Amino acid sequence: MRPRHRIRHQPPSRPNNNTVRCRVAPAAKRAPRLSSVVARRVLPLALLLALFPWAAGATERSDPSYADELIAQAGSAKLFEEREWHLLLHYKPMLFGGFTSEQDDPGFFLSSAGKTDPRAELEATLRQFFSAEAVGRSKQPAQCAFIARYRWLKEKLAFNAARLPPETCARFDEWLAELNSQSITLIFASAFVNNPASSFGHTFLRVDQKGQTDQTRILAYTINYAAEVPRDAGWMYPIKGLFGGFKGYYMTPPYYLKVREYRDIENRDIWEYRLNFSERQVTRLLEHAWEMGNAYFDYFFLKENCSYQLLWLLEYADPSLHLTDSFYLWTVPADTVRLIAADPGRVANVTYRPSRSNVVRRKRESLPPDQRALAQRVASDPSAMTDAAFARLSTAQQAFLLDLASDYLRYRMDTTDKALPELKDRNQEILAARSRLRIPSPDFPVTPFATQPELGHKTSRASVGGGWRNNDTFEELSVRAGYHDLLDPEPGYTPDAQIELASVTARYYNRAEQARIERVTLANIVSLSPIDSVFHSPSWKFDLGMNTIKYNGCQLCSNGVLGGGIGGALESKWLRREVFFAFAEVEANYSAAYDDRYRAGGGGTAGLLADLTDRWKIMASGSYFKFPLGDKSDDVRWFVGQRVTLSQNVALRLEYRHRDYDNDVVLSVQGFF
């Protein structure tokens, strides 16, 4: 057995950091250098520990022969091949045989070969159970630090308590008592397009407490997996995030902090999925979470992220669940929700918790126009509360208007970085008036703008189609890694937001007898935020990719595109719902077809996105660009596209694109997978 005497009295250094939603969570500041704390902290602690020899060093229990017996017994039962052992250690089979653990903290393994050798790890674990030496990041005896392993093996091998005395794990017991667990709820914080780190949503677990009510569920603790990102990560941040340069940890903040973060500050809808697990399964989940507190994982933004790491906990709670196997290259939080929701009988109920901005929107919608305007007047000048129009209202109506005005002011305060004392003063004045109306505010049920994520289409998309381009016909095949574009079926997705990543379209032109990569999209993001008298966020877009143009006599020429724009959007409800948008844009193109091989310039786009029926959506836009740099030219573009949803994961598209001398019509069937 390797000695494990390195007791770190200080937690590992953690630099100041920034918060990064799904990828990252806030971290604490860097612990002081060891030298500066040795005298004050570590010495007294060391003295204290010296009084308890078991805590500072390994003291073998009697009866080491029992360890050999257990190892032999475990070997003949082939416990190291069992699914639960692999779940506990996060082993995944490797391409050419063997196993490797996704766990990256050496302190998590009790054998030096533990990362790749399930059997060696099992044997070392069994041996370590005979020692009270403090192991793991949490510095406890192995039986306590790795309590899920201990309890599983104890059950499998029927440990003889006389020959392997059980440790008392007071820390674990207190932790468990404080959690006071009753059940587990999966929480999904919806996508937040305006922050790239939150574009795909976030998931975490809530440990519901015994005796908890709907009103007190914010007191429950959560289990949240997040990466720790130094504040000065700067431009390295996305690169490190993609390639595992940050460390991820499991944490247990209370739910009210998460509600405040997502609902109040970031204005994201939250969905709560109460999961059916037996009492024993809930305890197993917590035991494993406790073990995971001993270690970090390298955090990979795309796959081994917040959502993925939670799946291990759920799988260990109920090993009949197979969740982590479903993800290869990336794990999109909404996909994990869909996967869990698809398990029959797993979800007991679903609760919606609207973002504050959506509360304000729905409350405004419920009012007649004159009261809507009155609430707005009160919010901008509380002396409007003395208006005759306000005094005429019933007490309940007055209370409703004041609540709305206060919600709006809090929305403004929570979403601005600047301190706005005048907003705070107004809010206090309104709340003081509200408190004088001695009635409670009734619940206001909010209908979500975006339906539950599990009702949405899957993340990746493939389509097959054909069409005409100028004087030619073609067949087309297209694959997109993720995620959603403005014309895709809207259920489950944030309205008016588009994130397309890694998409490739190949075509075969029949007359030209040419197969070519027609279009590549690395990223194409559009965020439309309809402006009204209350909400004024700008809309924006970004595009990076390559398409095919007809230009200067070149019939099919590859053309690199980099562009972006900023603008505004308006919403109307004439038919069902229409969004009008306009952008001012800049764009740069690179192609052999251009003189000087490039052109750069700017222009504008205006368009319309309209729901014609539940399943039928149409988008039309027109653009004009002028390119004064490089190949001096200009460009007129039209786009008309429509989509009919056939089922949750199948849709039909008809799109027409025009640019100067180029006309392109394509009809395709799209499937999501």
Added chain:
Amino acid sequence: MYQKVWVTLIAFFVTAGLPELVNTAQAKGISDLGPGCGLGKDLWRDSPNTDKWGVQILISTTNNTIVPFQAFGITSQTMGCKNSGKFWAEHKANMFASLNFDNLSQEMAQGGGEHLASMATLMGVSEDKQPEFFSMTQERYLSFVNAGEASPVAMVKALNEAAASYPPSTTVASK
């Protein structure tokens, strides 16, 4: 917004809260260096250094977040306090009030809501007494908010005293 949380927390941890609570902690004998009361331990440690949990919260608050990273690590012993369950209950109520002051003020004025109900629960007000508690907070909204502006701890104290005068509600103090 962050400014506001920052100010609130300053008010809580530094101006009013910390010295007072450090004293409380010492009075209650929270000198435990072992596991079991980590949050309290880190928070009440009377060192002027910035490695206090309270200061960490301030730092992360000013930096675009309100969740202290390390404070809620699973084995960092944020939860539970083996020395004194009473101390822990009181601490939870104070922490909740300071981190949810805006939501609490709003809900007191409105005569109910989940933050107020949770606050009442942390204070030990039984569920059947909560409607009474809610209308009491609405009635005395201004005095509670004024107390809270000074420090959320003072607000919790005022709430406790007011709840005690609404028998037979129990309070942390009598638990």
